[in-house]
Amino acid sequence: MRRWLGLWLLLAAPLAVAENGAVTVITAAEIARERPADLVTLLRSRVGLDVTGGNVTMRGVRGVVFVLDGFTVTVEEMGQVRPEQVERVEIRRGAASARFGADAMGGAVVVTTRRAGAEGRRSLTAGVDSSGSRFGRLAGSRAAGALSFSGLAEYRLVDGFRRVTDSPYAYNVTVEEERYEKTLIDATAGWRGAGAALELNLKHRNNLANLGRPHWWWDDRETALRASGRWEPHPGLRIDGRLGWRDYADEALKDAGTGLAGAGLEPALRFFTDSRTGEGELGADLDLARGTLTATLSASRERGEDRILDEPGGSESFRLRATTDNLALAAGWEGALAEPVRLTLGLRHDRYRYHGIEVYNAASEPAAFSGDAVNLRALNGKAALDWRLSPRTGLGASVGTGFLPPTPGQLYYTELNEASWFLPNPELSPQHSLTVDLTLAHETAAGATLKATAFHTRWRDKIGPLIVDYGTPVVRQYQNIGAAESNGLELEARRALGPGWDATLNYTFNRTRITRDAAHPAYVGNELPDMPRHKLNLGLEWSGAGRWSGRLLARFVAASWTDEANTGTDAAGHDWRKEAYATLDATLVGRLGDFELTLAGDNLFDRRYRSGFFWRDEGRLLRAELNWNF
Template sequence: MPRPLRDVPATTVVIPRDEIQRSPTLTQDALVRTLPSAATFRRTPSLVADPTAQGLNLRGLAPSGVARGLVLLDGLPVNDPYGGWVFWRALPRLGLDRIEVVPTGGSALYGSAALGGVVQLISQPIQGAIDADVSVGNQGTGFFGARIADRWKRVGISLEAEGLTSDGYHIVPEGQRGAIDGDTPSNHLTGQARVEVRATDDLFLSARAGLFRESQNGGTRYTVARVDLAWFTGNARLRTEDTGTFELGLYGRTQDFAQDRARVSADRSTESLSAHQDVPANDQGGSLVWTGPELTLGGTHVLAAGVDARRAAGTAEEQLFPATSTPTALLARTTRGTQLSGGLFVQDLYTVSPALEFAGTLRWDLWRNQDGARQERRADGNTSATDFAPRTASQLSPRLAARLRPLDWLTLRASVYRAFRAPTLNELYRPFQVGTVLTAANPDLGAERLWGTEAGVEAVGPGGITGRITGFWNVLDAPVTNVTLATPLPDGTTRERQNLGQARVRGVELGTDWRPARQWTLLAAYTFVDPVVTEAPGQPELVGRQLPQDPRHRGSLSVTFDEPSLLTATAQLRVVGPQYEDDLNTRGMGGAAIVDLFVSRHLFWKVAAFAAVENLFDRSYLAGRAGVDTLAPPFQARVGLRLRDGVNARFSEAERGVPVH
């Protein structure tokens, strides 16, 4: 429900439109990662990493290629239906109004996928506007984006297109680099159309459709990934005077993800194709939500209830090219499965007084994995087929939150919650490889479950300075983790997805916003996370180990000077602490401090020139150590022109980032 940010019981962070436009980042995942509480699985951005290594995680909650946080676009999910990862480069940028991040268990409202929280991208209302960006930079980077929108009485239409190409960079460190290693070129093209119709004063309709194509190279001839994606969404919202508001959402998606895997010699002088995977998938779903009128009973109550359902299906078709040809060598493998899921929830937003508010939510989910099967063909012509028994499970997810404002400048928040995430079709059925490390799927995986709590204080001081501190404690039962096997499997696989005992993730977030003068804005944030394995049946050596890909320290600091008659400039510092690649904590990766810059200057009419730099001092640091070390992005710079013409370019300060859903 739209409401002022300071009234929301859950800890919520908003990146408003003006911050999005001033950000030095080029891709959406890099933009979200400027918040210390938000990260993707590896340090490499989507500019050089395919989506299987780009799963969202919030507050360090057991990072993996599969997102443990839900990503929404105007209320409808965009997480991949087969693997749960996110196609970050498919998400719009020019048409965004703001990004809202709730880094706390969200299953009570959204079910599976919202285990660790929710990131929602909110589009601008459709008004007359023309926006365009074009830029070029080092590493062969070129970007263009354009958006046009207009409204005719009750009908609004917007069209948006974006393209990006890059030669990438040498991702393998020089000391390990071989003859096969080169740059990491990538490109993508995406377009979407949106229509809004106010059929009557009480009935609002909208629809969106889009196409996306992406190709990426991991730095060698046989490390290639490709994505083709098409989607649609539809929404209807009806307001009634006596019974409240009803909102219906529908969505569907079809896609194909293809990936080549390489077999690399020890000195990286030669490589050969080891496997090719093709993963077509599709999903369809919908939701119906009712929000009641305000009721008076010992204060005011706003009741809400909803139901949603989703079907996801996918197939992984794999061709294998073994190094040694033997009669029993595996040449082809096909796995498939379907997942049906649905849930219903009820919520009461109870305002005792302007100073005290409670939010209680309860949701029940049911999901079923069915049609699971694996077929294998060997060099001697023998084939085998395995059918996996259907499995059905359910989950109850409660959440209770409170917001207390004893003084106008002081707000206290607290909540307790239970959340879960059902394993994806990818985790159940699809094996994968990163570098030289092979990881097996596991059709017997169960759901991850989370118990958690958070408490925080927000204070507004003199001079407009706002400070926040939030402590959190999460216990994650049976997380799906890539576990190192004591003995490799016959095909050389050294890891397997398993439900690993229990992990405790606790920490604290600090943040401050300060506007000492009209032209100056200072934002600072820091997140400390202590992510430790507390139970690991059968693998006691993991107890006490830090969760992989999970640094304890992350921080950011940005200073912005905004004087339209002169220039706009943002300097940003991002700090990430040391972390480990693996569950045994044997492959360490050091921390890094990275400085980014953005400067723009108005030229004429609605046209401005801009320059953006990421990793200004060319800090070299590791992004991964999966068989071979890989590097995070080096110095990247680009210059370009930007056009902003229309109503949307002139939102007032009060409209930017305040109404939170």
């Protein structure tokens, strides 16, 4: 009730900020100038966004959804999107569950890929880097009349680096070079007629990874088939539909993890995961005299299975099967209240149902049981106002709620071996959040831009993978933190320094704090893990000198904690706090006829820092990439 009271009080307030105030747009032209190694690398350099070990945070809020051409995708799939495929990227900060669902508690990254043109495009790209990695890809697109086609095929071999040389836990220390082998096929066919369009996309990827120990590897495969269409039966009325199917499977092997030689490296557990997901969405946009009204109905079903086998011997120690259904109805309105003021409203109701739950756990009594069906409901809203104070100055605010339900895996998954345990928690509650933003944006007569945003997020029953026991085996379990909050400030600025020269600045200050935790009262007042207080990106861009352009990017990330206990140095001398670091990246792009040459250096001063749970970044990485457009 208090969340909704706060929302309506804000609507009644005389000033607020635009939805646009919390959105950063990256265009295809910007991506072409920067030539990042991949899309996720590009996103890391933007304000408040971080990707660590597959978890995405924005302003310190974990739960950021990736939307690719209208479909929600994983971080792994977004990482497979190549920069030359992208037309536009929108980074939407703040709670976005009212529009994109539960996974968007911290915001959304919305990516639109390029449509094929009549002129056609074909390219062949090859690249290498200083770690010994290499890749090659072939891409092309063409439109002929109402039909269009685009496709991309890529092979990538990544020779890794020793990321962990010291850790409290032997299972985490790597003893050989990591190695990844990735393949990708992505093909799209489309049709466009008078007032209608259809598109069909097929994507298949493989990823085989050796994680730095002889019997520690992971092999995952994913195939996705997606169809989307738009129909405009009348001017101002648009009807969109989407259907998607995804088949995911992986197999992994983990060693005993008790030492760095002999029995400690022998295979101990083999993992299998299979999931099949079907989804559909039907939406409509209606342009009215003072704005646009939207409505969307979406549904999805995922049937998944996780299995763990003991090695050697192959006896089954754990199995979880579950079906997850989600049915959602969303509505929104965006339009002008008066000449200088625009209003955006969004409301979404989600219903989740977990059923068909079957669990086998050899360590429990009884070993096999059926879980009760779980039903969860959530109503999330967002309101934003954009007040144009002058042609160059805007002021506004937004408020929105978020909801993140526990997954069947968080409720029931169990993994036990000599080095580490992961325990289930069937009592886990959904996570809720409330986020408020206040933004001021200004553009000077000389074309310089400045945007400042103050934000506040408050969580209830925040879900985190807490360390329950720091011994050996280390014991983890998903648990609820009673309450936590985040307060911060974002700054974005851009200024032309002269013909062909531009300076950019992105800065985020974020102070998090656990405010209530009945299970761990000693944690109250601590900061949340993996959430540095300061992040700074300072860039210098150069273009216009014939066929060449370049970019320097200085990055600074402050220190952060590894766990909710805010452990400093333990009794064995291991430093749990991640130290602050600063790096310098450089890119030089030359366009020579049909060829484009990219020379890039990441972390030029070879700064070594922790980027995960006692994992260290690779240090200096030099990259060369040649692209032939034919």
